[in-house]
Amino acid sequence: MPQTAAPLRYRKLNKEIQEQIEHDRANHINNPYKANDNRAVRRDPERDKSSLLRPAYIRDIDKILHLPLYNRYNDKTQVFSFFCNDDITRRGLHVQLVSRIARNIGRLLDLNLDLIEAIALGHDIGHTPFGHAGERYLSEILYTETGRYFNHNVHSARVLDLLYRRNISLQVLDGVLCHNGELELEEYRPLPVKDFEDFDRRSEKCYTVGREAIEKLVPCTLEGCVVRISDIIAYVGKDRQDAVTAKIIDENTPFSSNIIGSKNAEMINNLVVDIVNNSYGKDHIKMSRAAYEDLKTAKRENYEKIYRNPKANVSYDEVIRPMFNDIYYRLLEDVLKKDKESIIYKHHVNYIKEGMKYYTDRFDYGEEEPNQVVADYMASMTDDYFVELYKRLFPNSSYSIRYYSYFE
Numbered sequence: 001m002p003q004t005a006a007p008l009r010y011r012k013l014n015k016e017i018q019e020q021i022e023h024d025r026a027n028h029i030n031n032p033y034k035a036n037d038n039r040a041v042r043r044d045p046e047r048d049k050s051s052l053l054r055p056a057y058i059r060d061i062d063k064i065l066h067l068p069l070y071n072r073y074n075d076k077t078q079v080f081s082f083f084c085n086d087d088i089t090r091r092g093l094h095v096q097l098v099s100r101i102a103r104n105i106g107r108l109l110d111l112n113l114d115l116i117e118a119i120a121l122g123h124d125i126g127h128t129p130f131g132h133a134g135e136r137y138l139s140e141i142l143y144t145e146t147g148r149y150f151n152h153n154v155h156s157a158r159v160l161d162l163l164y165r166r167n168i169s170l171q172v173l174d175g176v177l178c179h180n181g182e183l184e185l186e187e188y189r190p191l192p193v194k195d196f197e198d199f200d201r202r203s204e205k206c207y208t209v210g211r212e213a214i215e216k217l218v219p220c221t222l223e224g225c226v227v228r229i230s231d232i233i234a235y236v237g238k239d240r241q242d243a244v245t246a247k248i249i250d251e252n253t254p255f256s257s258n259i260i261g262s263k264n265a266e267m268i269n270n271l272v273v274d275i276v277n278n279s280y281g282k283d284h285i286k287m288s289r290a291a292y293e294d295l296k297t298a299k300r301e302n303y304e305k306i307y308r309n310p311k312a313n314v315s316y317d318e319v320i321r322p323m324f325n326d327i328y329y330r331l332l333e334d335v336l337k338k339d340k341e342s343i344i345y346k347h348h349v350n351y352i353k354e355g356m357k358y359y360t361d362r363f364d365y366g367e368e369e370p371n372q373v374v375a376d377y378m379a380s381m382t383d384d385y386f387v388e389l390y391k392r393l394f395p396n397s398s399y400s401i402r403y404y405s406y407f408e
Contacts, residue, residue: 008261008263008265008266009261009266009270010266010269010270011259011269011270011273011274012273013108013273013276013277014277017276017277017280020280020281021108021280024110030110031109031110031111031281033111033222033282033283034110034111034112034222035057035111035112035115035171035221035222035223036112037050037055037056037057037112037114038050038056040056040057040060040169040170040171041169041170041171041195041196042167042168042169042170043161043167043196044167047167048167055114056114056169057112057114057115057117057118057169057171057172058114060114060115060118060122060168060169060172061114061117061118061121063160063166063167063168064118064121064122064125064160064166064168065121067125067159067160067164067166069125069126069159069164069380070121070125072380072381072382073090073091073092073095073124073125074090074091074092074382075090075382075383075384075385076090076091076092076127076128076129076131076382076383077090077091077129077130077131077134077383078090078091078093078094078131078235078242079131079235079239079242079306079307079312080242080243080246080248080312081130081131081133081315081316081320081383082314082315082401082402082403082404083246083403083404084403084404084405084406085245085246085404085406087245088242088245088246089238089239089242091124091127091131094124094234094235094238095120095121095123095124096121097234097235097238098120098123098227098230098231098234099116099117099120099121101230101233101234101268101272102116102117102119102120102223102226102227102230103116103117103120104272105226105230105272105275105276106223106226108272108276108280109222109226109276109279109280111222111223111226112221112223115171115172115175115221115223115224116223116226116227118168118169118172118175119172119175119176119179119219119223119224119227120227120230122156122160122168122172122176123153123156123175123176123179123227123231124152124156125156125159125160125176126152126153126154126155126156126157126158126159126379127152127155127156127379128150128152128378128379128381129378129381129382129383129385129386130316130320130383130386133313133316133317133320133321134320134324134386135150135151135152137320137321137324137325138150138324138328138375138378138379139151141324141325141328142371142375143210145332145371146369146371146372147208148207148208149206149207149208149209149210149211150375150379151206151210151211151214152379153176153177153178153179153180153206153214154177154203154206154207154214155375155376155379156176156177157173157176157177157203158203158376159380160172160173160176161173163352163365163376164352164355165355165356165359167359170193170195170196170199171220171221171223171224173199174193174199174219174220174221174224175219175220175221175223175224175227175228177199177202177203177206177217178191178217178218178219178220178224178228179219179224179227179228179231180214180215180217180228180231183214183215184229184232184292184295184296184299185218185229186286186287186289186292187284187285187286187287188218188219188225188228188229188284188285188286189218189225189283189284190218190219190220190221190222190224190225190283190284191217191218191219191220192220193220202217222283222284222285225284225285226275226285229271229275229285229287232295232299233267233268233271233272234268236267236295236298236299236302237262237263237264237265237266237267237268237298238264239302239306239307240255240262240263240264240302240306241264243305243306243309243312246311246312246404247311248306248309248311248312249305249306249309253305255298255301255305256297256298256301257294257297257298258290258293258294259274259288259290259291259294260274260291260294260295260298262298267298270291271287271291271295274287274288274291275287314402315401315402319399319400319401320401322399323386323390323399324378326390326393326394326397327378327386327389327390327393328374328378330393330394331343331344331374331377331378332370332371332374335349335370335373335374336370343389343392343393344373344374344377347377348373348376348377348380349365349366349373349377352365352376353365353366387401
C-alpha cells in the first residue's frame with residue numbers, strides 16, 4: 001500500500017488579532033508606522049517626485065522591472081545549478097515569491113505594499129551567477145586584489161544606485177542593502193538611516209569590513225524588515241521542494257518541527273501567521289520564540305541534508321571556482337591594458353556608459369577601478385553567459401560542467 005502523506009498543519013490568526021484587524025479596517029484606522037510615499041528621499045529630489053499617477057515607490061518598482069539586469073534573474077542559480085529541470089527554482093521566481101509573501105504580511109499589517117514590492121524585486125539584482133558559491137568565489141578574488149569584499153546585497157544597491165543611475169529612493173536602497181537571508185532575527189526593529197551620506201558610509205563599511213558589518217544592518221522601515229524575513233520564508237521550504245525534484249532528498253526525508261511545519265505550504269502559512277500575531281500594531285516585526293527556534297532548526301537541517309549534500313555541490317569547487325579565477329584575471333588584464341576590443345568593453349563598459357548618458361549626475365565609468373569593473377561585469381552575468389564566455393576565452397580548457405539531464 002502506498003504511504004499516505006500526513007495532512008498539512010495550518011495555523012490561524014489569533015481571534016483577538018483578527019478582530020482588531022477587521023475593526024481597524026472598518027474604522028479606517030491606519031498603521032502609524034507605515035512608510036509614506038511623500039517622504040521618499042532621492043539623491044536628486046527634483047526628479048521622480050511622487051504624484052497621483054505614479055506614487056514614489058511605484059516609480060521605483062517600474063525602474064527596477066525595466067532594468068536589463070532584471071531580465072537576467074531568470075537564468076541565475078537560486079540554489080541548484082547543475083540540473084536540467086524547468087521545475088527547479090531560479091532567482092527570478094525567488095524574488096517573486098519574496099514579494100508575494102512580504103506583501104501578504106504587509107497587507108495584514110497595513111504597511112506600504114509598493115515599498116515592499118520595490119525592495120523585494122530589487123533585493124537580489126546584483127547577485128552573481130551560480131548563487132552563493134559564485135558570490136563567495138568573486139569575493140575571495142576581489143579581496144585578494146583589493147582588500148574589499150563582494151556581497152550581493154551591497155552590489156544590488158550599487159547596481160540600482162550607481163551603475164544604472166535610476167535615482168531610486170533611499171528607503172528602497174536601504175531595504176536592498178539590509179536584506180540578509182542568511183541571518184534570521186527573532187525581532188527586527190528598524191534602524192533609521194539619516195540621509196544618503198549615512199547610507200554611503202554603511203555601504204562602504206560592508207566593502208571594507210565584510211560580514212561583521214553586514215550582520216549589524218537592519219532596514220530603516222518596517223517594510224524593509226518584512227522583506228528581510230520574507231526572503232528566508234520564501235526559500236527555506238521551497239528549497240526542500242526543489243531538493244525533492246532534483247532527487248537530492250526524497251519526499252519522506254524527515255525534518256523536525258514543533259510550530260512552523262516541515263512542508264513549504266505550511267511553513268509559509270505558519271510563519272506569516274506567527275509574524276502577524278506578534279507584530280500587529282507594533283513598531284517592529286517579531287516572531288514568537290517558538291517559531292524563531294523552529295526556523296533556526298529548519299535552516300540548520302536544510303544545510304545538513306540539502307546544501308551540503310555532495311550531489312548538490314558537484315562541480316562547484318572543482319570546476320566553477322577555477323573558471324571564476326580564469327575569467328576574472330583575463331578580464332582584469334584587458335581592463336588594465338584598456339583593450340577596447342575586449343568583450344568586457346563591448347558587453348559591459350560601453351553598455352554602462354551608454355545608459356549613463358541620459359543622466360546629469362553620471363561619472364566616467366571608464367575610469368573606475370579596474371577590479372571593480374571586472375566584479376561589476378562578472379556579477380551581471382547569467383549562468384549560461386558565464387559558461388559561454390569561458391568557452392570563448394578558453395576554448396582548450398579541460399574544465400567541464402556535469403549537468404544532470406532532463407531524463408536522469
